[in-house]
Amino acid sequence: MIAHPGSEVRVLIRSRPTANFAQELIEYLPDGQTVSVHQRKDSRKGVVNNQLSSWSFRLDGVLHDVSQEEVYGRVGRGVVLGALEGYNGTVMCFGQTGAGKTYTMTGATESYKQRGIIPRALQEVFREVEQRSDHAFSVHLSFLEIYNETLVDLLASVRGCPGVGPGGMAVVEEAGGGVSVRGLSLHPVHSEEAALNLLFEGEMNRIIGAHALNKHSSRSHCILTVHIESRSRTLSDAKYVTSKLNLVDLAGSERLGKTGSGGQVLKEAMYINKSLSFLEQAILALADRRRDHIPFRQTKLTHALKDSLGGNCNTVLVANIYGEASQIEETLSTLRFASRMKCVQMDPVVNEH
Numbered sequence: 001m002i003a004h005p006g007s008e009v010r011v012l013i014r015s016r017p018t019a020n021f022a023q024e025l026i027e028y029l030p031d032g033q034t035v036s037v038h039q040r041k042d043s044r045k046g047v048v049n050n051q052l053s054s055w056s057f058r059l060d061g062v063l064h065d066v067s068q069e070e071v072y073g074r075v076g077r078g079v080v081l082g083a084l085e086g087y088n089g090t091v092m093c094f095g096q097t098g099a100g101k102t103y104t105m106t107g108a109t110e111s112y113k114q115r116g117i118i119p120r121a122l123q124e125v126f127r128e129v130e131q132r133s134d135h136a137f138s139v140h141l142s143f144l145e146i147y148n149e150t151l152v153d154l155l156a157s158v159r160g161c162p163g164v165g166p167g168g169m170a171v172v173e174e175a176g177g178g179v180s181v182r183g184l185s186l187h188p189v190h191s192e193e194a195a196l197n198l199l200f201e202g203e204m205n206r207i208i209g210a211h212a213l214n215k216h217s218s219r220s221h222c223i224l225t226v227h228i229e230s231r232s233r234t235l236s237d238a239k240y241v242t243s244k245l246n247l248v249d250l251a252g253s254e255r256l257g258k259t260g261s262g263g264q265v266l267k268e269a270m271y272i273n274k275s276l277s278f279l280e281q282a283i284l285a286l287a288d289r290r291r292d293h294i295p296f297r298q299t300k301l302t303h304a305l306k307d308s309l310g311g312n313c314n315t316v317l318v319a320n321i322y323g324e325a326s327q328i329e330e331t332l333s334t335l336r337f338a339s340r341m342k343c344v345q346m347d348p349v350v351n352e353h
């Protein structure tokens, strides 16, 4: 089923299965769309009080105790098929560190069954490209990391890569409303295997870079983009149709504790808070259709995703939650963000040229 541009952002909740999942505080309703969260009053002040405050969030679906295959089917497949038809698409994972964003996007590398959305999306793209013999496709990959508002090309180490060039990397606006990242390498790929090799190389570079800077990789946003171009072989005057499929692992959304954070940790948190807060503002402005006033350029993340959050784009957000009692504040904050994201309306357009 192809996702239909023009609909709202789809938002699903996925919870990480843990032995201490707080069933008494996080309740999934039988409709498969609603989660109720109960929080003990005064729990933050250390007062023992059995009264509960409760909140309900109705989203597009709950992924609790479901396989990676089902997650791909409900989250990724429609966006991937849409991208093959010429509609930009974005799948984003949002939530605190440890909630399962990377597991959802990339999966566990040691097990084929536990592959995440990205490897499954790459498989589907190449399967479709092979089957649709009436179209000529060309597929390129890029892999961008945004750390403290600095752009990093995670595939710069690939042999034959041209390098960043004198102007450095920057998000640039294109005629027609699109954006691209100057200096970001684009790699032609002809098979699922070649694409998976690039994914692996980029993931390795993310980890190596994190070690070099003494940071954890969860402090950066990562955008793997599949650039697809296609043209009908049967129509002599067929136009080229282009699209971008963005698969985004956002930095951990947790807030800093009140004490003890300084220096680099504080700086990282400030950059993350700023980009997530502008992501939300951009989404809210889109929901109001205040397109002229959308603050895309305020952060690298929103600017790089400018043509993927509005216009001709299918957007799906997975709100990952870590459902232990000690994390209930963060869970509430993730669900509030998720429910605000539900308001966005999109306009359908296919990119033809």
Ligand code: ADP
Pocket (backbone or CB within 6 Å): 015, 016, 017, 095, 096, 097, 098, 099, 100, 101, 102, 103, 104, 108, 218, 252, 320
């Ligand atoms: P994040 O990227 O949000 O920081 P991770 O994806 O690294 O979190 O998940 C933290 C740990 O929990 C990892 O060991 C991961 O394999 C495990 N995990 C997360 N979600 C699931 C899930 N749905 N099923 C099984 N294991 C999971």
